[in-house]
Structures are given as C-alpha cells and as structure tokens.
Amino acid sequence: MGGSCARRRPAGPRQVLIPFLLPLFYPALSEPIRYSIPEELAKGSVVGNLAKDLGLSVLDVSARKLRVSAEKLLFSVDAESGELLVKDRIDREQICKERRRCELQLEAVVENPLNIFHIVVVVEDINDHAPQFDKKEIHLEIFESVSPGARLSLDPATDPDINMNSIKHYQINSNPYFSLMVRVNSDGGKYPELSLEKPLDREEKRFHHLILTALDGGDPPRSATAQIEIFVKDTNDNSPVFSKDEYRISVSENLLPGSSVLQVTATDQDEGVNAEINYYFRSTAQSTRHMFSLDEKTGMIKNNQSLDFEDIERYTMEVEAKDGGGLSTQCKVIIEILDENDNSPEIIITSLSDEILEDSLPGMVVAIFKTRDRDFGENGEVKCNVGRGVPFKISSSNNNYYKLVTDGFLDREQTPEYNVTITATDRGKPPLSSSTTITLHIADINDNAPIFHQANYVVHVAENNPPGASIAQVS
Numbered sequence: 001m002g003g004s005c006a007r008r009r010p011a012g013p014r015q016v017l018i019p020f021l022l023p024l025f026y027p028a029l030s031e032p033i034r035y036s037i038p039e040e041l042a043k044g045s046v047v048g049n050l051a052k053d054l055g056l057s058v059l060d061v062s063a064r065k066l067r068v069s070a071e072k073l074l075f076s077v078d079a080e081s082g083e084l085l086v087k088d089r090i091d092r093e094q095i096c097k098e099r100r101r102c103e104l105q106l107e108a109v110v111e112n113p114l115n116i117f118h119i120v121v122v123v124e125d126i127n128d129h130a131p132q133f134d135k136k137e138i139h140l141e142i143f144e145s146v147s148p149g150a151r152l153s154l155d156p157a158t159d160p161d162i163n164m165n166s167i168k169h170y171q172i173n174s175n176p177y178f179s180l181m182v183r184v185n186s187d188g189g190k191y192p193e194l195s196l197e198k199p200l201d202r203e204e205k206r207f208h209h210l211i212l213t214a215l216d217g218g219d220p221p222r223s224a225t226a227q228i229e230i231f232v233k234d235t236n237d238n239s240p241v242f243s244k245d246e247y248r249i250s251v252s253e254n255l256l257p258g259s260s261v262l263q264v265t266a267t268d269q270d271e272g273v274n275a276e277i278n279y280y281f282r283s284t285a286q287s288t289r290h291m292f293s294l295d296e297k298t299g300m301i302k303n304n305q306s307l308d309f310e311d312i313e314r315y316t317m318e319v320e321a322k323d324g325g326g327l328s329t330q331c332k333v334i335i336e337i338l339d340e341n342d343n344s345p346e347i348i349i350t351s352l353s354d355e356i357l358e359d360s361l362p363g364m365v366v367a368i369f370k371t372r373d374r375d376f377g378e379n380g381e382v383k384c385n386v387g388r389g390v391p392f393k394i395s396s397s398n399n400n401y402y403k404l405v406t407d408g409f410l411d412r413e414q415t416p417e418y419n420v421t422i423t424a425t426d427r428g429k430p431p432l433s434s435s436t437t438i439t440l441h442i443a444d445i446n447d448n449a450p451i452f453h454q455a456n457y458v459v460h461v462a463e464n465n466p467p468g469a470s471i472a473q474v475s
Contacts, residue, residue, distance in 0.1 A: 032118035033108075035084070038126050039092040044085055047075065047121060050108060051082020054117060058082060064110040068119065069350060075106060075121070084119075092123045093160040100162055107350055114351055116368055118399065127165040127218030131157040133226040134286070138212070140194075140228065141326035144202040145235045151181065152194040153320065153330060156283055157214035157224050168217035172210050172228075180212075185332075187316065191283050194228075202232040236274045236325020240266040250336040253309040261292065264299040264331060266321035273324035282330060283318040292335075294319065301333065309339040310374040341379040341428025346372045347436045350401075355443040358412040366392070366440060367404040371424045379428040387421045392440070394422070404438075412442040 035048045050068075051061050060066070061082040068075055068084065076087040096102035106119035133155065140152055159167045170192040172180045177200065181193045192212065210228040215221045242264060249262050268275040279299045281289055292315065293302050299319070315335040322328040351368040373380040384394050384402055391408030404420070418440045425433035452474060459472040 032120045034120045034122065036122040036124060037086075037090070038124045039090050039102075040126060040128060041086045041090060043087065043089070047084040047086060049082060050077060050084040050119075054108065054110075056082060056110070060110070064112050066108065066110050068106045068108050070104070070106045074104065077108075090123055092125050093129070095123065098160075109351055114353070114365070114368075116351060116401075125162045125165050127161055127216060127222060129159055129161050129165075130222035131159045131167050131214040131216055131224040133157045133212075133214065133224055136226055138226055138228045140230045141233050142196070142200065142230060143233045143236045143325055143327070144200045145237055146196060146200065146327075148196050148198055150196045152196075152230075153282055153328065154192040154194060154212060154228070156189070156191045157226075158285070159214075159216050161216065161218070164217040166216060167214055168221070169215055171213050171215070175208070175210060177208060178210060178230075189283070191318075194230075200232050202234060206232050208232070233326055236270060236323065236327050238269040238274070238323075239327040239329050240268045240277050240321040240323050241329060242266045242321060242331040244331060246332045246334065248334045248336070250338055251303075251307070252338045252340055253307045253342070254340050255303060255307055257303055257305055260300055260302055261335060262301045262333065264301070264319050264321075264333065266299070266329065266331075268323045270323065270325065276324040277321050280320045280322065281317060282320040284316075287312075288315050288317050291315065292317070301335075307337050309337045309376065310343065313337055339376040339379055341375055341426065341430070341432055343374040343379075344432040344434045345382045345424035345426050347384075347422055347424050347434060348372065349436070349438065352438060353440070355441045356406070356410065357443045357445055358410045359445050359447065360406055360410060362391075362406050362408060364406045365395075365403045366406060367438060368397075368401065369404070369422065370399070370401045372400065373424075373426050375426065375428065379426060381427045382424050383427070384422060384424050386423070390418050390420050392418070392420055410442050412444045413448065415442065417441045 033053050037047055051058065051066060056064065056066065058081065061077070062079055066077050066082060068077055074086070074088045074090055076085050078085055092102050102123040104121040104123060106121065108117040108119055135155060138154060142152060157167055167190055170180055170182055172178065177196065177198055178194045179197050181195045183191045183193055185191065208230040210230070212226045212228055213223055215223045243266070247262055247264055251261055264279065266277050268277055278296045279294055280296065281294055291303060291305055293304050314337065317333045318330050319333055320328050320330050347369055349367060349369045353366045356366055371382045371384060373382050382400065386392055386394055391406060391410060392404055393407035395403040395405050397403055419437055420440060421435050421437045423433055423435040425431050457472060457474055461471050465471065
C-alpha cells in the first residue's frame with residue numbers, strides 16, 4: 001500500500017507535552033479495551049462506557065477532548081456521558097467478509113496530557129441472511145444400471161453468516177429411490193449428495209422430482225429450496241477417476257492474468273461416449289469462479305484476473321469430471337498465493353502537538369504515529385527514521401506505533417519551525433518506502449534580556465539649549 005500524506009489537526013488551544021508524561025504512553029498503548037456487539041445495531045446504540053473504562057470522570061470527557069479515531073468512523077463518543085456509541089451501520093459480512101473473527105481496531109485519544117488507548121470491538125454475527133442456492137432448478141442424469149449406494153453430488157447453498165447462523169443441514173422430500181447424505185470437508189463445509197437406495201428402471205419411471213431444502217442454525221432457522229429433476233438414462237458402469245484426490249500448488253501473486261495455473265486429469269475405463277470426460281467447477285464460491293476459468297475439455301485452470309495475496313491467501317475449489325454417460329467424480333484443488341513485496345509502508349499520524357516550547361527538555365513526545373504494510377513476513381516488517389539535521393528522533397513503541405521525541409535543545413530565535421520528514425521502509429527485496437512531512441512550530445519563552453547597542457554613551461550638550469530639546473538617543 002502506498003504512503004499517505006498526514007494532515008495536521010485543526011488549530012485549537014496550544015498543547016504542550018512535558019517529559020514526565022512519557023511513561024504514561026506505555027500502559028496506554030499496550031493493553032486494548034475490548035467490547036463485543038452484535039452487527040446491525042441501531043445508530044446511537046451504546047457499545048460501552050468508554051470514559052469509565054479509561055478511568056475518566058464525566059468532566060474529563062469534555063475537558064480532555066475524549067474522542068475515537070479509525071479509518072472508517074463507525075463509532076463516536078458522547079460528549080456528556082463518555083459512552084461509546086454506534087455512529088454508522090455495522091454489517092459484519094460487508095466489513096469482514098468471510099473472516100471467522102471480526103474485530104474493529106480503534107484508538108481513543110485524550111489531551112491535557114496527550115494520551116492514546118487501543119480499543120477492539122468484536123462484531124458478532126446475527127442471522128440476517130437466508131441460505132441461497134446458485135440454481136433454483138438442478139437437472140441430473142443417471143443411468144438405470146447404476147447400483148444402489150451410488151452418489152450424485154449436488155451444488156451446496158451459500159450463506160454469508162458464520163458459526164451457528166451458517167448452513168447446518170439439508171433435507172429432501174420423502175421418496176423410495178433417493179436419500180440425502182451430507183459430506184463434511186476438512187474445512188467444515190457441508191455438501192449435499194443424493195444416495196441411490198433402490199435400483200432404477202427407466203421403462204418404469206423416466207423422471208424423478210425432488211425438493212432440496214437448506215436450513216441454517218439460526219433461531220428461528222432460515223431456509224432455501226431448489227427443485228431437482230433427475231432423468232434416468234441407459235448403461236454406463238464406470239465413473240471417471242482423477243489422478244489425485246487433491247491437487248495443491250503455490251503461485252506468485254504477480255502471475256499475469258491468463259496464465260496456466262494447473263491441469264487436472266481424469267480417466268474412464270469405458271469406451272466411446274461413456275469415456276468422454278468434461279470438467280466443471282462444483283462446490284466452488286462465485287468469487288473463485290470469477291478469478292479462475294476451467295477448460296471443460298482439457299481440465300486446464302487459468303487465472304482470469306490479477307491475484308492479490310493481501311486480499312486472499314488461498315483459493316479452494318472442487319472440480320468434477322463427468323463422463324458422457326452422466327457418471328462423475330470430484331477432486332479438490334488448493335491454490336496457495338505467495339506474497340510479493342508489492343505494497344509500500346503507510347504512515348498514519350494519530351496525534352500531533354500544536355506548538356513546542358523552546359525550553360522543552362530532550363525526550364519530550366511531540367507526535368505519535370503508526371505504520372502499516374499489507375505485505376506478509378519480511379515484506380511487511382517496517383523500520384522508521386527521520387531526516388538528518390533536526391533535533392528530533394523516533395522512539396519505537398508497540399503494535400507498530402512510534403513516538404517522535406525531541407533530541408536536543410530548541411531555540412525559537414534561531415529556528416522558529418521545523419519540517420520533519422518521516423520515512424518508513426520495509427524489509428522486502430528490493431525494499432519499498434514512503435515518507436510524510438510534518439511541520440512543528442516552536443513557541444517562544446522569555447529567555448532573552450534587553451541589550452543596549454552601546455555600553456556607554458558620551459553626549460555633548462550646548463549650554464544655551466532650551467528646555468525639552470533632544471540631546472541624544474539610546475536603543
């Protein structure tokens with residue numbers, strides 16, 4: 001991610017930090033205050049009493065200008081009670097997408113003295129989405145020679161909710177020919193399959209109509225249905241077989257769109273049309289299908305779009321090999337995305353002193369900032385420094401937070417302000433960096449006495465000067 005320009009806080013009362021406040025930052029920056037709320041709370045709902053949890057009185061809320069900061073302001077602080085309130089709609093599925101744990105990071109800032117606290121708000125899922133099938137009608141073909149116990153894979157329903165609110169089970173209407181089995185993958189995903197319970201007779205019954213229902217675990221549960229039409233065909237006694245049950249490959253996120261990623265292969269012992277195999281995506285998220293394409297004839301998988309490790313680290317898909325007689329088998333494909341150093345560090349100024357007294361001692365905190373790099377490992381490890389020739393240095397804190405402190409004596413009469421450039425550089429190969437410049441104003445103190453231009457003045461006065469006449473000028 002590229003560097004961003006820091007903005008100064010709007011002008012207000014002068015704020016001066018003194019050296020004995022420095023130790024206050026360590027506990028404030030290390031232990032976050034945690035809250036837990038359900039998603040979709042109404043605007044104005046109370047998250048918690050932030051002032052009380054910070055040990056502040058009601059008077060401190062306005063006097064010390066208690067506020068919260070974040071990249072997207074979903075919360076605000078009540079100026080009278082100090083309560084943390086919901087300011088905007090909080091949709092867990094929109095904010096955290098498919099992540100199992102949804103945490104929002106905030107910072108609480110107070111002044112006089114300047115201090116910063118970390119806040120974590122855990123957003124809990126509610127059952128606000130019903131399951132949904134990609135297709136409302138499912139058309140299947142099966143040969144009458146298939147033995148009881150054979151299974152037919154069905155496309156699963158999807159539900160963006162998680163945990164108990166996600167899909168829990170499937171069911172079909174009662175019938176003598178088919179039962180429903182649910183296969184659970186290693187990642188916990190549930191995939192419905194039809195199991196043949198008794199032999200089929202095409203001459204007796206050519207079509208079977210079933211209703212598949214998906215239910216989530218909410219209270220009350222929400223559901224979706226799909227119509228299944230099964231056409232009974234004649235004789236095909238060998239299913240395709242993949243060369244592997246699971247294919248796994250790692251590719252760089254810099255792989256160009258349209259590149260060949262992986263080829264899956266299956267064979268069939270039948271002859272003629274019953275041995276002709278086509279490949280299809282099954283039980284695969286729509287986002288993955290948009291990212292990758294599968295050649296139905298060759299089994300070659302290619303990427304349609306640019307990959308981004310910072311967005312998705314791994315893609316999982318299921319590929320079905322289906323022969324000309326309608327029998328099929330599945331394999332799992334896992335594509336791991338390798339990180340490249342393609343994001344520059346970002347510098348975010350969280351607090352900045354308006355003015356600094358020129359008699360401030362070395363070590364006084366004048367600004368607090370944090371860094372962020374979306375890359376992983378060494379590509380995301382960041383080191384900060386300031387330019388030479390300025391009486392300031394960077395003091396490392398924790399959680400990628402830093403303090404800019406004085407590193408020498410200041411003299412407003414010599415230098416009334418400093419433009420300090422902060423540079424953040426990651427450890428990638430080659431490294432990427434970004435910079436931001438802040439302006440620090442030095443405030444005057446009465447540290448200079450008046451000085452005459454001359455130590456002695458000799459004045460010659462004529463004796464006839466009238467009273468009130470100017471005889472000399474000193475400065």
